[in-house]
Amino acid sequence: MSDGRCGKAGAECQDFAERCPLFSANWPGELRRKEPLAPLTTLRVGGPAAVLARPGSIAELETLLALLEKYGCPRRVLGRGSNLLVADRGYGGVVILLDRRLGRISRLEGDGAKWLLRVEAGCSLAALLGWAQERGLGGLEFLVGIPGSVGGAAVMNAGAWGEALGARVQALELVGPGGRRTVAAAELRFSYRRLEGVDPGEVIAAVILALAPRPIAEIRARMRQLLQKRRASQPRGVLSAGSFFKNPPGDYAGRLIEAAGLKGLRVGGAMVAREHANFLINDGGATAADLVALMEQVRERVAAHGGVRLEPEVHLLGFA
Template sequence: MSFPDLVPDLARLMPGLRGRLVANQSMAELTWFRVGGPAQVMFSPVDADDLAYALAHLPNDLPVTVVGVGSNLIVRDGGIPGFVIRLTPKGFGAIERVGEAGLRVGAAALDKRVATIAAEAGLSGLEFLSGIPGTIGGALRMNAGAHGREMKDVVEHACAVGPDGARLVFTPADLGFSYRKSAVAEGVIFTAALLAGEPDEIPAIKARMADIARHREESQPVRERTGGSTFKNPPGVSAWKLIDAAGCRGLRVGGAMVSELHCNFLINFAAASASDIEALGETVRRRVLESSGVVLEWEIKRIGIPLELVQTRAVRLTGPKS
């Protein structure tokens, strides 16, 4: 199964592009669930200027999707039509100290690596990132948090590129952080951020990070093919408690299963398809609604199209950007 190859046409339309274009890149290779169809075109920009050039010159009718490291993502079995942007650590993974207590970090820097570099620099307040799978770009988009802290507590400003290629800078007020989301428009792509820490003793910081690692190991299926926390916590209650009370612990659909260790995690335990995982999540939502009256909201992002819609949703270029 594949989409029409757009790479030759895009290369002609954007001769100044420096990043890599790949047709029908397998997304199952890039997501932690290890499921999903291909990206019609995968673009890995060299730097923020290359990203801005691409966005400014893409054809207007070409859908654009941004993915990160694939830790909190279900790509449907039909894949992702259009232009898929994936920032890589080579171009967007730099981490450097700024002043006494700041860290400038690229959007593709792994959260855990940022926490580790901060600890080695004697900066506290960023330990919570060591318990969050994914990258800084995703953490900014969803105001990621754990162990009592969130991105809103540490972001000084964030840099981004708009859908028209414009370079943008967001203050904390601009970001509009709330529980597991920001107010920034979906078409905006984060490229970097300045994070604020606090000077502290390195052994004390590393001890707190060790506690976080031990807690994750004991309470979460970190060695399984999973996408992290599946549903947001409703006000005043933990999602896992509602799922457990609805009798969903260990529930299976095809090759997908609700974790018996932590039932707000779904697992690809036996060659599951993306549709297995999504159907399992929807079954959990239905059972929780029936048992408690609470509507669970997905925290995992679901993108792409079902397999049966590939032919009708395939993208073919019709002309240059106007």
């Protein structure tokens, strides 16, 4: 998978938007030049993608990846944009948007103890939780309140309250320049905010999950309880990317940031949230440069105070 970084800027990005070979390759999906990315992220900052590609099916995604490989185009996959910071200058390549067009859910098989679901990568976690709840399938309640997509959640092994998605994954359907393949959970390695076992260049097209039948009332009660806990400890009604830094082994990033006295620290329109120190928020008019400068200040001051250098959990796109 691409790391999302690109050294192109300014006129070079504009040049790529104009000469991108996808527009003459008769690819059937939706293509747009110089498409703003800020509205597609939860931080609402950053510049445009030189090209935005929106496949409407896995077949279109497969064809698109083959074309990008053929022409050597830089690319990055985007889901719900909940864990992403886009550079102010944007991204000088192709952004592949996986949204509700690739959001189908189907029940494959099951028995009294376990059901297998196939969920396309563009499905939102909220939609998946609602679908599972209506059918009395539990095991994903810990994801409530996380504004991501299923594909992104698998890549990041998203989790909360001591649970993570990787424990529910039975297999991944992957698409790459060479076609499709299915990888069983035994061949994958999930760890804290990390997935290994997927080849560079491959994209998660669908996730196979194992869920257990559970009374609907019990599922609803658990989700309500966890959502209340989340709302009590995290900022509400603000623009953020969720937890900005990974928790270091044996500790919590929020605790380290708070111990360094950084709640409320501000750079331009970016601020360390007062409710939870591991949230860097767009407090109004922030730029990506503001957020990166704040991120670096937090890292330096936490390192000086506690001897730990925090690692961003948020992905950076378009930064040299």
